Amino acid sequence: MGRLEQIRKRPGELFPFPEDGRLAEENPPCLSWLKVPGHRTYTAAVYRDGVEIWRGTTEKNWLIPDPLPGPGEYAWNLFSEGDERGLWRFTLSPDAVTVRRTTGEALYDAVPEERPRHLFAVKDLEALRCRTAVCEALRRTVDLAMADGIPERPMYHRDPDALPYREYFGRFRDFCDRDLVACALAYAVLEDRAAGEHGKELLLAFCDWNPAGPCSLTGRWGDEVGLSMARCLPSALDLLWPLLTDKERNYAADTVRAYGDQCFRRLERLDFTQNPGDSHAGRIPAYLGEAAAVLKGTGVQSREEAVRWLDAALDIYGGIFPYYGTPDGGWAEGPFYASSYVKWYLPFFSLVERYTGCRFLDRPFYQRLSQFLLHFASPYFENHPFGDGYWCGTEDPEWPGFFAQNPLRVYAARTGPEPARKRSEEAERADRYLLHLLDLFLPEGEPPRTLLNGEAENTAVFPDAGFVAMHTALPDPERDLAVLARASKFGSDSHRHADQGSFALFYKGIALVSPSGYFGREYGSEHHRLWCRTTRAHNAVLVNGEGQAVGSMESVGKIVSCHDDGNRKTAVLDLSAAYPSLTLWRRTLILEADRLTVTDELEAEEEVEIT
Secondary structure: EEOOOOOOOOOOOOEOOOOOOOOEEEEEOEEOOOOOOOOOOOEEEEOOEEEEEEEHHHEEOOEEOOOOOOOEEEEEEEOOOOOEEOOOEEEEEEEEEEEOOOOOHHHHOOOOOOOOOOOOOHHHHHHHHHOOOHHHHHHHHHHHHHHHHHOOOOOOOOOOOOHHHHHHHHHHHHHHHHHHHHHHHHHHHHOOOHHHHHHHHHHHHHHHOOOOOOOOOOOOOOOHHHHHHHHHHHHHHHHHHHHOHHHHHHHHHHHHHHHHHHHHHHHHHHOOOOOOOOOHHHHHHHHHHHHHHHHOOOOOOOOHHHHHHHHHHHHHHHHOOOOOOOOHHHHHHOOOHHHHHHOOOHHHHHHHHHHHOOOHHOHHHHHHHHHHHHHHOHHHHHHHHOOOOOOOOOOOHHHOOOOOOOOOOHHHHHHHHHHHHHHHHHHHHOOOOOOOOOOOOOOOOOOOOOOOOOOOOEEEEEEOOOEEEEEEOOOOOOOHHHHEOOOOEEEEEOOOOOOOEEEEEEEEOEEOOOOOOOOOOOOOOHHHHHHHHHHOOOOOOOOOEEEOOOOOOOOEEEEEEEEEOOOOEEEEEEEEOOOOOOOOEEEEEEEEEEEEEEEEEOOOOOOOEEE
């Protein structure tokens, strides 16, 4: 019997789970592995006390076993066509969350005929109308939408004098993610007929644009416009349904189906469950599932196709997802991207929970996410380490797409802790909404029966995502001195930089120590590629003038330890693996009431110059 190697070969590939020595905190856990060339069928087996208690076979790279009989020590093995991986041992936590999954067929049958059915149900409307501050802010947002009018279609794909792609999609989000959704919500929740009529005109105008052209999310001209279409058109169709004629309903439904088909084909092309590290693709299973639920009863999609779409979405979100979101609650792409990327799939999760009782938000990552946002995504911070978007502030055009709304919406209400709830409530008192409104009126739902999220502490460690935060007064931004640092198994690819070991120091939200440079809307520019992403721009070392590799899965680090005795907080990071020329780089960060002390210990086999 040969060896079934489980070694990641490229950035974005799955991290197998549960790895050897892991604590598993959901029951049943999703068993996942890397496909191996030359192997098609895989069998996973689970053991307790040396006795096999479950076995399953699949052509996929994951399986969900039967619920395990209780907390304690387990092992699992993987077999494929005469080869085996070997036993990996894991411990099922006494506090493991019971995770119930569902099927596409069950969800499809549970979706009612009535509308609205997507973001909320008819029975929810009375309670939603009592959210006075949100409703008033929505009315003011509708005023913006009415003043905006109807956008011009994109021409960046064939007119050199047209508004360029980046500028166009930024402005298009105002019309689609803000104006269309605001008007559709105002019609359904506030019974504002004029807003609904404007929303209808926007919806039909967008349907007039060719989904296979520059508005495609699988085409050659960039996917941002298509992503907004796939994200917003299903909800708009559902909310505006009473205002549309039968022909208009069919027209809009055909367009929604076209975007759903693009979502499905893109996931297939990526082999997403093997390669979940595609920053944009992680949201599109939700759009796929929402499209299927909204299209039910329109006559434009077969039951067979709808169930196939729903199964794909449910398998991903009930299994290997999220990739960048780790069980400790951290988001490996950094807080700037976490602030919006954790919102995209909330409408689908809410729909699934409402109609089937399957609660994805009970899984460990979602329960603990509010802790990560509390420590790293503070609206009081001058900038937001780490990765792309680090330097983006409130005056930047990118801001509305990320921090403008409330990243804690739903999460803080369900699992706390109290300072996160307070910050979320403050964000609810917005003057108006700048972008991404789909989660505004989602029912918050009930807290999980098994609560994994603890109270807010001054020190927090997210070892899977690879972040440490140490504060002196976390609940009080006017007094807080905080140091944030990165040492992660996630490398320097995608939106992450070659910055293992880098740290930032904030006092009262002001960045006292911070990397240099500017990002904003300069993604992909020479400055971004040759400065912002490199070690030179960060608080890390150069060895013989060289930093960590950019775009590499080998540029990694790990958190060795973190302790807080109330007065003195100490974090130890091991960054040795990020530098081939070093045998050791250990960085120790010590935070006290009025100072940060940084100590670096470095070793190399040959003499090197350290900068």
